[in-house]
Amino acid sequence: MDGVIVAGGNGSGNAFNQLSYPLGFSVDEAGTLYIADWNNSRIVEWKQEAKFGTVVAGDNGRGDRNDQFHYVTDVIVDKNRNCLYICDLENKRIVEWSRRGATSGKTIIKGAMCYGFTMDEDGFLYICDFERHEVRKWKIGDTQGTLVAGGKGMGDELDQLNCPVSVAVDQNYSVYVSDQRNHRVVKWIACMDRGKLVAGDGKVGKTLSQLWNPQKILVDQFGTIIIADSGNNRVIRWKKDAKEGTIVVGGRRKDSEEHQLDSPIGLS
Template sequence: MKKLYLLFLFIIFISLTANSVILLLDDYKYNNYSTNSRSPYYELIDVIKAPGDVIDQFHYPQGLALDMDNNLYIADSKNSRIWKFKDDTFESVVFTDVLLPVDLEYSATSGTLFVTDEESHSIIEFYTDGKIEKTIGGTLGYRGSNLSYPSGICLKGNFLFLTDRLADNVKKIDTLNKFSTILDESGKESGQLNEPADIWINSKGWIYITNYGNDRVEIFNPDLYYAGKIGERGINLSQFRGPYGITGDIFDNIFVCDSHNGRVQRFSEDGIASATIGEGILKNPKFCVVNNEGILYVSDVFENKIYVFSPKMFEIGRKYYMDKDFKKAIKFLEYAIKIDKNNLNAYYYLAYSFFELESFKDVIRVQKSLKELSPGSRAYELTNILVKQINKWEDLD
């Protein structure tokens, strides 16, 4: 009996769907930002600027970090200071006891920030009130606790991981400031380092290093064995010219600043390219960071600006729905609603995704939300068909 009802609903769905494929609700208004990016799933939503060396301006912004409240910290390298922005609006200069700040990392455990300082060959841990907790390194060199040009940093557990760009190595630092060089084979062959710029470690402990001089990303497993690479020199998808900053999101997707190609490339956990972001907008992206909602911040050292891109969660969720991958569709559609609670299309596809998985309580929950939000909308009317059918099934049972 349920199968016959499902067939009946499918026929209704086709008759009500524009072009018999995708329903585009007339009463849904979505803000599309003008962008030349080739990515169909990211849009430019904000620009934090401007060039200069006076208050509220940048001069060669590089490293970026986010705290637990999504406040953004920016390493303003050639102005020798660290900025704090709240809701993408300048709040304060939080630190100035630094010569040439490069990368930033926030510690949720201690509430402190770590900054690499290329000119003083050190790493400085400080609080957001400007108080210094400790300084690590400080002596020019290539081995032990000496640093040449400390660049990218990544905090994982109780350890700080650091790329020393001119030393062609990666160091690991414990809570007692003890250094150990974990990767130090210099060269151009696979797994060898040539000006490693930045490092990111995913949730499973896999290590990704942007190998700036070799135009690729090196991958090492948690036991530090070489596991492969992403990319080669070039201008096409999955190719780089000067890969620099690297970061990841909560799904372990990888974002790489492809600096001389003027874009950010996104890869899946297994290294498959899935998007290019900012082409035609970015000039020389240096570092990037992603918040838990998928918002991507990118520093551009040529433009002296921070560009903010948002994933089009609804577009991604709808694509998964049309591909009948309903579990993934639900994940992205719920994010879309979190970003824009008035996205009626997202509620509609979310309800139908739950229906396809026979999660009927969730269908009813979505329908109730639509009733509160827009009871006269087509989204509510069409979702209400599902609820009525669910009620009939319950009566039959």
């Protein structure tokens, strides 16, 4: 199965038809992409079949002003509030940026070194703190989040995480965490003090029962997890209670061909 380039593809750079190490992205109701263009510290809007993107946030140099970012890692579209939520990694903040032509944003959460996040159907944000090895649930406007995974320091026990980079939430509000440096995905049920291993075996590897630096994850209503298995250059589908996954795309060598992947990171 071949893929189709929908954004970038013109080498690394900061021109309007280029990206430089894109990480997370979201898709709105019209099919427009919003891309966290990490190395350019900006968010790029890319409409369907467009040859060029439009910068909608940042691109004012790296910094900590309200119109700047210092490495963006992920972005969420909130259609109800008509805004973007942006992980500003090195500034350790989450920024809200209006989609009504805003030229600056406002900080809504401080102190979290956010690499990836998600939003549940009630509008709560779940933020992976790469530095504290934990995931917290935040209500917009609150000054303190609620711990939902990890929080007991860096480690490989089931009550610990090691550099969480992505989180997904199912209809029962169970939290799934891409535990990058433990090479696994762990599920945390609400009010439990430890997680359950649901994908990978905790050891780096290339078999279908293993992961290698997993990145973005998604989960559906059946408990199936889709994993950007970055180190293995593949995307894997892992069904509930399965012992191994199935390759969806990639899985061979790093390549620029349309049927191959090179260290995939984002999914949507």
